[in-house]
Amino acid sequence: MKYIHRSVEDRIRHTIERDKSVLLLGARQTGKTTLACQFNFDLSISFVQPDVRQRYEKSPQLLKGEVESLAAGIKGRRPLVILDEVQKIPVILDVVQDLIDREKANFVLTGSSARKLRRGAKINLLPGRIVAFRMDPFSLPEFPADDLVERLIYGSLPGILAVKDLSDRETDLEAYVTIYLEEEIRAEAVVRNLGDFARFLELAASESGGIVNLRKLSQEIGVSHTTIRSYYQILEDCLIAERVEPLTQSKTRKKLTKSEKYLFFDMGVRRLAAREGTKLPRETMGQIFEQFIGLELLRSARIKGKATKIRFWRDPDGPEVDWVIDADGVYTPLEVKLTENPSSSDIRHLEVFLSEYRSAKVGYLICQVPRKANLSERVIALPWRSISELT
Known part of the structure; x- marks a missing residue:
């Protein structure tokens, strides 16, 4: 199936252009990863892969070093970093929080469990810091039903x-x-x-x-x-x-x-x-x-x-x-x-x-x-x- 424009995409793009980070929540297979990849990102990490997940679970600060190195090589803007299925490593959000606070990068975080995010991290989701959006299955305007x-x-x-x-x-x-x-x-x-x-x-x-x-x-x-x-x-x-x-x-x-x-x-x-x-x-x-x-x-x-x-x-x-x-x-x-x-x-x-x-x-x-x-x-x-x- 070719990419189908999602209704929430324009609002997310506008948020990114305002130098804000995004939390995109939705059940599995609603298209979060596909949508996140439509934006011009500089680094993308998927925690779905066990080996990747284990590496960052052992050393969450690894992300800090990678992003700071990336930011040092980019002039005039903050790098955009995608972290896919971030609820699988909630502790990584403490590192994300620090990087956002120090204006080192903007993030698009995707996840399928608000429960795990609340339970395992202290990230501040107040307006002005991270803007949350919800990803749903296709709506009728996105994918009209013939039958x-x-x-x-x-x-x-x-x-x-x-x-x-x-x-x-x-x-x-x-x-x-x-x-x-x-x-x-x-x-x-x-x-x-x-x-x-x-x-x-x-x-x-x-x-x-x-x-x-x-x-x-x-x-x-x-x-x-x-x-x-x-x-x-x-x-x-x-x-x-x-x-x-x-x-x-x-x-x-x-x-x-x-x-x-x-x-x-x-x-x-x-x-x-x-x-x-x-x-x-x-x-x-x-x-x-x-x-x-x-x-x-x-x-x-x-x-x-x-x-x-x-x-x-x-x-x-x-x-x-x-x-x-x-x-x-x-x-x-x-x-x-x-x-x-x-x-x-x-x-x-x-x-x-x-x-x-x-x-x-x-x-x-x-x-x-x-x-x-x-x-x-x-x-x-x-x-x-x-x-x-x-x-």
């Missing part, structure tokens, strides 16, 4: 989309889940019972997009609520799941759900982690479509660097809305339906939301219509391919 069902089943990881044969995609996804999720994630989880965590991983994938039920998970796995929360934190730290908070402000409703949702970062990985096949019931496909749209909203807002929050709205005894775009208290409600022929029943909860929140001017039904269409005075049917227009 929606295929994208929902196999996901959006660059390496998976590059494979044309669908059976080969399935094999590669199985390897990803086995090698990455089951080995790397569980290894760094520091849990006493790896079997419990493996069971949690499967259940969390199955429950992705649903409101978290700690009691149910606790009973099924046989661990405490606190342990379940710590397991979800591991998934967040390893960028495998994103937490979505509910909208709880209301002048008329007192029972709005306060529990959060978690979305697995990729629908193909979610399916394999949940041990599901490729032939799924339409109801399940509808749920996956809802999650897919939620991820696109989260990524679109993140790429554009906006403070927009993505929420959901649910009254356990009444209506619910799949997603709510919260732009500093101005709400836009969205329902997601896997249909080509939306009806009035599909938008009734949107109408309720619009009647209860004055800041909400218009609602959207995200579906498979070919073009935008008015469904009522304040509700619009929007093609799923146009979802990034909303954030």
Whole structure:
């Protein structure tokens, strides 16, 4: 596959041009290394390679000498140094911190575990020192989907989309889940019972997009609520799941759900982690479509660097809305339906939301219509391919 421009690339390039260092976090195989190599670097070190990793683990100060020597030979600017999968040697970040403080170099650091970075180093990630970005699987604007069902089943990881044969995609996804999720994630989880965590991983994938039920998970796995929360934190730290908070402000409703949702970062990985096949019931496909749209909203807002929050709205005894775009208290409600022929029943909860929140001017039904269409005075049917227009 030829290189595909990533939406976050321009913001990173601008940051580098401002003489700032970059921390690029993302799950494995989201394209971090490929993106980092698009910049004019002077030195690149990958800690994926065991021999390289062992050398710097034994002597982190080796990096200091190499960078200082490099800087001495470059006039008029700071050298740009790429450190790939830096979480594998967290202690090296103390050396990076010193080099940044002394203005010896700028860095592009890539990593797939915020947990390890926090646990093993004292690097200061405050604004003005290192600017953090998140790398996700391909978004729709980056790699448009010709086949929606295929994208929902196999996901959006660059390496998976590059494979044309669908059976080969399935094999590669199985390897990803086995090698990455089951080995790397569980290894760094520091849990006493790896079997419990493996069971949690499967259940969390199955429950992705649903409101978290700690009691149910606790009973099924046989661990405490606190342990379940710590397991979800591991998934967040390893960028495998994103937490979505509910909208709880209301002048008329007192029972709005306060529990959060978690979305697995990729629908193909979610399916394999949940041990599901490729032939799924339409109801399940509808749920996956809802999650897919939620991820696109989260990524679109993140790429554009906006403070927009993505929420959901649910009254356990009444209506619910799949997603709510919260732009500093101005709400836009969205329902997601896997249909080509939306009806009035599909938008009734949107109408309720619009009647209860004055800041909400218009609602959207995200579906498979070919073009935008008015469904009522304040509700619009929007093609799923146009979802990034909303954030």
